[in-house]
Amino acid sequence: MDNVGSDKSGGHRYERILKNTGLFGFVQCLVLLISVIRNKIVAVLLGTTGFGINESFNRSLNLVKSTTDLGLPFSAVRIVSECMDGEYAAELENRILVARTWAFITAVAGTILCVLLSGFFSLWAFEGDRTYTLSFVLMSPVVFFSAVGGGEMAILKGARMLRQTAVSQLWVVALTFCISIPLFYWLGLAGLVPSIVMVSMATMAVPCFYSFRAFPYRIRPLSGKVLKEGLGMIRIGVYFMITSFFGSGAFAIVANWLMTNGNAEITGIYCAGYQLVAWLGMFVFSAMESDFFPRISTVNTDNAKVTEMVNSQVEVALLLMSPMIVGFLVFLGLIVTVFLSPKFSDAVPMASLAVLSLLFKSMTQPMSYVALAKGDSRTYLLQEVLYDVFFVLAVITAYKWWGLKLTGLALTVSAVFDVLSVGLITRKRYGFRFSARVMKIFLIQMPLAVLTYIVVTCLDGVCRWTAGCLMLALSTWISVYLLNRYSDVISELRMKIKNRLGI
Helix, strand or coil, X not given: CHHHCCCCXXXXXXXXXXXXXXXXXXXXXXXXXXXXXXXXXHHHHHHHHHHHHHHHHHHHHHHHHHHHCCCHHHHHHHHHHCCCCHHHHHHHHHHHHHHHHHHHHHHHHHHHHHHHCXXXXXXXXXXXXXXXXXXXXXXXXXXXXXXXXXXXXXXXXXXXXXXXXXXXXXXXXXXXXXXXXHHHHHHHHHHHHHHHHHHHHHHHHHHHHHHHHHCCCCCCCCCHHHXXXXXXXXXXXXXXXXXXXXXHHHHHHHHHHHHHXXXXXXXXXXXXXXXXXXXXXXXXXXXXXXXXXXXXXXXXXXXXXXXXXXXXXXXXXXXHHHHHHHHXXXXXXXXXXXXXXXXXXXXXXXXXXXXXXXXXXXXXXXXXXXXXXXXXXXXXXXXHHHHHHHHHHHHHHHHHHHXXXXXXXXXXXXXXXXXXXXXXXXXXXXXXXXXXXXXXXXXXXXXXXXXXXXXXXXXXXXHHHHHHHHHHHHHHHHHHHHHHHHCCHHHHHHHHHHHHHCC
């Protein structure tokens, strides 16, 4: 392994990335656990009818929220983070004022729109039934709370208040549980609307509590100067919003095609496998929006620093994700049983092929933020649309010719296409290149992941478990070894444990 190198020049960057990835990964783990428990309890308390109504309400409200917030919960991160270092530090207060003002405006506009379209949402969400019109009117404040809360969460991320951001996410999911379950138990279906409104209010209140303490709340919705200053942020946000729609649309096209050309069971199995892989990715990728994007936005004009930061982020993502992928392959059957049910066992072959895509996404995800950090929204849109089109064609082709299992391979092939296309675009526009270290890590861990897939697919019983656990131990050892070679993180962690134990 010595040929990989022992340069520890990026040790401090590694420590920060690992610390923040671990923090948000842990938060995502708790969020997922609490959400699974909550969904199971809600299903019991409300039954299938109530659960379906709840999902219809949330789906409609999310459509309004995502349309009217103009992508501000994401784009505001950039304009705030740019002021955290360097010559623009004095402008921090003004940029927060701009972000809050526009968040307030979109909140009011979204609320009014929800009231005006409440009849339409009732017809659309409940197949021509107008009886839920009043419910949507009563839930219109949810749009306001969401926009304001999203703006404050963006300020926390942009100001790099990462501990407060993580704690806010935990409080939100805990309060969601504590508010909704008692209301459903006490009121049954009648508790749906008050639960959604109260949960949304709590979701806004938590980030507001932290951000208001750091930056007292001020807005100027009637100031032409403030509104004009926010147009750049709006432009980036709108492009981000459009790409999100393309992504959601691509997934919906695939799901609808599978429903039409297959059946509901096939669609459900595909969606379950896709969701399991997405959940695994969240444990590593969740930190990127909260930590990496604000940091790279700060140095967005310096291509050399951008390249250095992206490569460091990719290295850590690969080293963390690789053992997780191997473990996922080994224990996927148990994961499906615990988090879903044995009825979804047919998702295992598909998800086993799809999870390999996460190694490629570990390289693409940090790279894709470069365009957004630089404010080059059109390039970001191009990158995302290219992937979405390829993804739809690949999955449909795979299912049509080879069946459901190979749709997992289509997801991995789509991820390979994404690395190549985003890499080419980012290299030509910003001079970015992957470091030799990134390529070495990938070329060590990727064959291990593929070999693990072959092992768990071809072997049975004790041989399968033994070989799979050995592959997991090897992948973990390699990642730990390389982390120790590239930084002092492992040595410092070992020392902290010894001090805690008094050794």
